[in-house]
Amino acid sequence: MAGLPIPTFDDGTEVDSFLERLECYFAVSSTENAKKVPILLMGLSAGRYQTLRDLVSPAVPQSVGYDDLKLSLQSHFGEPRNMRLEHTRFRSIIRQNGESFTDFQIRVRKGARYCNFGDRLDENLLEQFISGVNHSGLSKKHTEDTRITTLAGAMEVAGTVQLLDGDSRAIAATTPNVVARVAHKGGAISNYNTFSASNTRKGQKTSKTVTCFRCSKPGHVASDTSCPARSKICNHCKEGHFAGSRFCRKAKNKKSTTVNAIADDNAATPDGITTMTGSPSAVDNFSHEFTVGHRLTLGKGTPTCTASMAGISVTFLVDSGAVDNVLDRQTYDILRNSVVLQPTTKKLFAYGQCAPLRMLGQFNLNVSVDSKTVNATFYVFDGIACNLLSAATASSLGLFCLTNVSSLSTEASLESVVKDKYPGCFLKKGMRFVCVLT
Incomplete structure (x- = not known):
């Protein structure tokens, strides 16, 4: 059969596979026995032919029978089997x-x-x-x-x-698991006292945590008539509550003028990173404590960056509290041909969750931002979520660094203002100050 390509045997080809394909060629083309040796030799690469020639030396391969040539190839190139x-x-x-x-x-x-x-x-x-x-x-x-x-x-x-x-x-996938930390903007939740409330439907008692917004004392709610602050008049909003209570709306508006963090456009360092500073409460209340440069984008308070992996642009959520880099399944599918996924036994948990995330595996790959490149380990999450860049990798790429946090603005308490203005009215008695009226 004219034009039919002859099977080839070169580096990377198993000898048994080559001989099986060669037999198929003989069957399809109805090859005569006298032509099998020349066709077999034509299918060998230059290196394989030279090796076969050395194996049958001093004879010439053309003068050796077809079965003997097959045996020589199998004996030399075949893998011993146990x-x-x-x-x-x-x-x-x-x-x-x-x-x-x-x-x-x-x-x-x-x-x-x-x-x-x-x-x-x-x-x-x-x-x-x-x-x-x-x-x-x-x-x-x-x-x-x-x-x-x-x-x-x-x-x-x-x-x-x-x-x-x-x-x-x-x-x-319609309700993705977002692998990211969650910041509580109101600060750390206080350890409120608890009281038991009767569950009338099931006849069981359940424990609830409540505190009064008027007097800030636990054990009752703001609507309770026994609250001692209901009869008081606030100097700000004229409502019934103690000073500094979260019940005061005007006090809330006044406190909101204190910013948690700002970016000084004129305070750029030589490498183009802009310093962020904030009050001590900002450090306690938010997850991300970093300096932001031109490589990061702040979208609704969430820092993101675009990095290059195997020539592909990947968007990451930069989390200063994350210790591992996490990619979702969709991003891994794009990089699949450029990485070798290895099984992993490491357990990763979403913030506040007890059950570990389902992981597909892990791989190592270079990740680049601008001119900086680092080799990092990435864990593949079996779901659709935000890609997460750890603090260590982000710091190595120069995306952020921890900075000294200083207070931007503070509001002095009413007590300290009165003490400073009228020091003669207060006497220190032990660990307390006693007001003296004359």
């Missing part, structure tokens, strides 16, 4: 995180190639697929269903499970 070792390798085949059932069954079949299972091939393929599939639901179903006797039958069930898993992930 049956016990091949069986051990076959029993150690396990499906990796993120590997499809189809790819896994191909590896199982490949592992059984040199095991010489004979008539028990289907039985061994099925057993290894079930034991190494690494999917509890699928393994249980295969074990319970005695009608599944071949690997093909097991793959039909696996295909159905894979479709159901895909649908579940698509539904879960």
Whole structure:
């Protein structure tokens, strides 16, 4: 058959695969026995031909029979097989995180190639697929269903499970898990005293945490008529509560003029990083304590940056409290061809969650921002979420650094103002100041 390409044997090609394809070529082209040796030699690369020539020396390869040439190639280029070792390798085949059932069954079949299972091939393929599939639901179903006797039958069930898993992930993607820290803007929550309230529906008592906004004392609410602050008159809003209470609306507006952090456009350092400063309360109340430069973008208070990974632009949420870099499944799919995903045993938790996130694995890759490049470890989260850049990686890239936080503005309490203005009216008695009226 004219024009049919001859199979080739070069570096990276298994000798058994080459000889099998060569036999197919002979069958399709109806090759005569006298022409098999020349065709075999034409399919060898220059290096392989030279090796074969040395193997049959001092004879010339053209003068050696076809079967003898095959035996020489198999003996030299073929891998020695130890049956016990091949069986051990076959029993150690396990499906990796993120590997499809189809790819896994191909590896199982490949592992059984040199095991010489004979008539028990289907039985061994099925057993290894079930034991190494690494999917509890699928393994249980295969074990319970005695009608599944071949690997093909097991793959039909696996295909159905894979479709159901895909649908579940698509539904879960509509409510993504955001891997990021959460800042409480109101500051640290106080340890309020608790009291028991009767649950009239179930007849059980549950513990609730409450405090009064009028007097700031625990144990009752602002609407309670027994509150001692209800009869007081605030100098700011003329409502009934003690001074400094969270019940005062005007006091809230006044406090809101104190900024948590500002960026001084004129205080740029030589490397282009702008210093952020804030009051001590800003450090306690917010998760991100950093200096911001031209590489970071503040969107609604959330610092983000765009980094380059394998020539692809990736947007990250920069978290000064994160210790690991996290990518979601969608971003990993874009980088899949540029990285080698390794299994991971590390457990990562979303802020405030007890159950660990489902991880696909981890990989190492260079990440660049402007002219700075670092090699970092990235963990792949099985879901759709914000990509997270850890504090260590962000600091290495020069995105931020911790800074001394100084107070921008403070509001002196009424007590300190009165003491400073009328020092003669107060006498220190022990650890307390006593007001003296004459």
